[in-house]
Amino acid sequence: MIEKAEAGRIEAHLRQLARFSDGETGVTRLPFSPAARKAVAYLTKKMQDAGLKVHVDATGAVHGLRPGKNFRRIILGSHYDSVPQGGAFDGIAGVVCGLEIARLLQDKELNYGLEIIAFNDEEGVRFGAGFLSSKALLGDLTVEDLQNCRDKEGISVYEAAKAAELTPDNLPAERWELPKIRAFLEIHIEQGGVLEYQQVPLGIVTGIVGMRRYTIEITGRADHAGTTPMDMRHDALWPAAAIIKEARRVALACPGAVATVGSLLMSPNAVNTVADKVELSLDLRSMEVREVAHMEQQIFQALAEAAEVAAVTYDIKPSLASQPGFMDKELISYLQTSAKKKEIKTMNMHSGAGHDALPISAKVPTAMLFVPSKGGRSHCPEEWSNGEHLAIAVDVMLDTILKINQEESL
Numbered sequence: 001m002i003e004k005a006e007a008g009r010i011e012a013h014l015r016q017l018a019r020f021s022d023g024e025t026g027v028t029r030l031p032f033s034p035a036a037r038k039a040v041a042y043l044t045k046k047m048q049d050a051g052l053k054v055h056v057d058a059t060g061a062v063h064g065l066r067p068g069k070n071f072r073r074i075i076l077g078s079h080y081d082s083v084p085q086g087g088a089f090d091g092i093a094g095v096v097c098g099l100e101i102a103r104l105l106q107d108k109e110l111n112y113g114l115e116i117i118a119f120n121d122e123e124g125v126r127f128g129a130g131f132l133s134s135k136a137l138l139g140d141l142t143v144e145d146l147q148n149c150r151d152k153e154g155i156s157v158y159e160a161a162k163a164a165e166l167t168p169d170n171l172p173a174e175r176w177e178l179p180k181i182r183a184f185l186e187i188h189i190e191q192g193g194v195l196e197y198q199q200v201p202l203g204i205v206t207g208i209v210g211m212r213r214y215t216i217e218i219t220g221r222a223d224h225a226g227t228t229p230m231d232m233r234h235d236a237l238w239p240a241a242a243i244i245k246e247a248r249r250v251a252l253a254c255p256g257a258v259a260t261v262g263s264l265l266m267s268p269n270a271v272n273t274v275a276d277k278v279e280l281s282l283d284l285r286s287m288e289v290r291e292v293a294h295m296e297q298q299i300f301q302a303l304a305e306a307a308e309v310a311a312v313t314y315d316i317k318p319s320l321a322s323q324p325g326f327m328d329k330e331l332i333s334y335l336q337t338s339a340k341k342k343e344i345k346t347m348n349m350h351s352g353a354g355h356d357a358l359p360i361s362a363k364v365p366t367a368m369l370f371v372p373s374k375g376g377r378s379h380c381p382e383e384w385s386n387g388e389h390l391a392i393a394v395d396v397m398l399d400t401i402l403k404i405n406q407e408e409s410l
C-alpha cells in the first residue's frame, strides 16, 4: 500500500527553495547563478534522501535515478531556474512533486527505472534560448552550441557551466538513448486562470501551442507635429497601430489562438514629433500550425497596406518558431483513468506557455499535469499554487506511473 502525498512536505520544500534567490523581490534564480547552485545542492541532498543515485550533468540539470528491473525508465521532471523576480512555483513545483513521488515509491520495487530530473535554463532569460538541459539531453545541442550561446555580458553557456564547476564537455556522452525512455512526465503550475475559474483542481494537458515570434522595425521620418500636414507625414506609428489592431481581430477569429504585441519602442517618443522609428514584437500562438500561418499572413498584409499609406519602410525579423507539441494519447488516457479512480475532477486543456515537455514530446511519449495558479498569476512574486493541489497531482501521476509499470510485468 502506497501512502498519499503530503501537502505539508511539498510546501516545506517549496518554502526552502524560495530562499535560494538572488534578490529580495519574488524568486530570481537564473542559470548557473549563486541561487541556482544553492538549489542544486539542496535538490542533490533531497534526492539522495529519497534513495536516488544523483548526478549533475553538463548543463546543470540534477538527475536522481532509481534503477528498475528493466533497462527502460520513466522520467519525471521540470525546471529549477526562474525568471527575474518570478514566483516560487514555476518549474520548481514540478521538481518537488518528483521528490515526493520518489519518496512515496522508495520501498516499492518497480519494473521500469524511475528518474527525477530538475532541468536548468528552461526559461531562456539569461542566454535568450531556453530548454537548455532538455534540448541537450535530446541531442539537439552540441558543445559548440554551448560555446556560441552567450549572455549579455558575453559569457557563454560553456564558460558559465565551467565556472559552476560543471563539465560541459561531457554533453555528448550524457545524451539520452531515446529507446530507453518509456515516458516523460511533467507536473507544472497552469500559469493562467482557467482551472481556478472552472474550479477544477487538475488539468490534463493535451498539447503545447506552436509559436512564431518576430521583431518588426518600421522606419519613417521625424517631423514637427504642428506644421506637417497629415498627408505629408511618414509616421512610423501608423503601421504599428495597424499591426496591433489586426492582431486582436484575427486572433479573436481563430478559436484558441492568441496574438500579442508585448513590446513597443518608439523614437523620438516626444509629444510634438512624428515618430520616425518604431520597433515592436509580435508573438503568435496556436495548437494549429495553419492558424499561426493565417494570423501571420493577415497581420503582415495589414502592415504592408498601412506602410504604403504612410510611405514608410519596414523590416520583419523572425526570432523564434516552434511547432506545437502533442501529448501522448495513451498516457493522457492513463492520467484520466487515475484521476477518475481517485475521484479527482479534471479538464483537458492545452498549454499556451512552453515547457520542457514541448521539445521532449517530439521524441518521447510525454504527458503533463497542470495545477491551478491563484488568480492565474505567474512570472511574478504573487505566483501561488495550493500544496493540496500539488499533492493531488502527485497522487494521480504516481498512479499513472504504477499503471505504466504494469505494462512490463504483462
Ligand SMILES: [Zn+2]
Residues within 6 Å of the ligand: 079, 090, 091, 122, 188, 355
Ligand atoms: Zn515553467
